[in-house]
Amino acid sequence: MSENKINRRDVCKTLLAFGGLTLGGLATKGQTTTPTPVPVIDVLQDQKLADAVKRGATMEEIAELRDPIANTPQEALRALKTGNARFFGGQARRPELSAAERRAQILGQTPFAVILGCSDSRVPTEIIYDQSLGSLFITRVAGNVVEMGTTGSIEYAVEHLKTSLVVVMGHEGCGAVKAALLPAEERARETPSIQALLNSIVPSISKIPKIRDEKAKLREAVVANVRQQVFNIKKQPAIQAAIAKNKIAVVGAFYEITSGAVDFFETDEDLRIAQTAYDSCDWRSHLA
Numbered sequence: 001m002s003e004n005k006i007n008r009r010d011v012c013k014t015l016l017a018f019g020g021l022t023l024g025g026l027a028t029k030g031q032t033t034t035p036t037p038v039p040v041i042d043v044l045q046d047q048k049l050a051d052a053v054k055r056g057a058t059m060e061e062i063a064e065l066r067d068p069i070a071n072t073p074q075e076a077l078r079a080l081k082t083g084n085a086r087f088f089g090g091q092a093r094r095p096e097l098s099a100a101e102r103r104a105q106i107l108g109q110t111p112f113a114v115i116l117g118c119s120d121s122r123v124p125t126e127i128i129y130d131q132s133l134g135s136l137f138i139t140r141v142a143g144n145v146v147e148m149g150t151t152g153s154i155e156y157a158v159e160h161l162k163t164s165l166v167v168v169m170g171h172e173g174c175g176a177v178k179a180a181l182l183p184a185e186e187r188a189r190e191t192p193s194i195q196a197l198l199n200s201i202v203p204s205i206s207k208i209p210k211i212r213d214e215k216a217k218l219r220e221a222v223v224a225n226v227r228q229q230v231f232n233i234k235k236q237p238a239i240q241a242a243i244a245k246n247k248i249a250v251v252g253a254f255y256e257i258t259s260g261a262v263d264f265f266e267t268d269e270d271l272r273i274a275q276t277a278y279d280s281c282d283w284r285s286h287l288a
């Protein structure tokens with residue numbers, strides 16, 4: 001047995017003695033095989049927490065014990081990539097905060113990434129990035145489109161929570177994008193609100209090349225929509241200012257349901273969009 005595992009169990013026993021606390025990263029739910037090794041840094045952090053609980057530390061003291069997951073856009077992106085690698089590799093740690101840490105969260109939040117994703121039930125953000133409570137600031141809407149609510153949410157995270165990474169994430173088999181690919185007369189049968197939502201996707205996918213294979217065509221459309229929404233977010237003055245100061249990065253992502261893996265679009269080349277007359281503030285007219 002490794003030293004890490006021995007320490008982990010000792011820490012667990014200590015915490016359980018003080019209020020039935022549970023440890024983040026220890027659980028390997030649904031697995032009967034060898035548990036995922038726990039990084040030494042987590043064990044040390046949990047030991048500090050156990051000591052703090054033992055001496056009756058305040059919530060403020062407990063809140064300060066958790067080291068930040070990421071301080072820069074690069075660190076934030078790395079944390080998402082490694083978390084997703086654990087998830088699709090079957091090594092998810094399903095991090096859960098202890099009861100004491102959970103209570104301390106009422107003091108504030110410091111999410112390291114803000115993610116605009118689709119509402120699709122098969123794309124639960126914290127799970128696919130293997131992140132815990134308080135790690136991600138998430139806004140979800142069918143088709144992951146930039147509109148008033150999602151823009152305001154993203155800007156709030158950047159302006160007030162100092163979140164350093166913005167991710168727009170589309171996914172394999174997106175029903176919203178698929179519906180936006182339908183002829184206008186078919187879309188017109190939907191409710192006004194659904195039509196407005198689809199209308200905010202249509203310009204993004206209007207310039208995709210003709211592709212015979214339906215699956216490949218949908219993937220191309222989803223990626224085109226991600227690129228357009230990244231472009232739309234980057235045009236917002238508050239986001240532009242944060243990028244200019246190197247405080248944040250805005251990237252795209254594609255989640256593959258069948259594998260569990262996320263591909264990221266980080267470079268200007270990755271994020272290049274087909275030229276359209278679409279204006280980034282067009283969502284305002286959709287809401288009118």
Ligand SMILES: [Zn+2]
Binds near residue numbers: 118120173
């Ligand atoms: Zn979707």
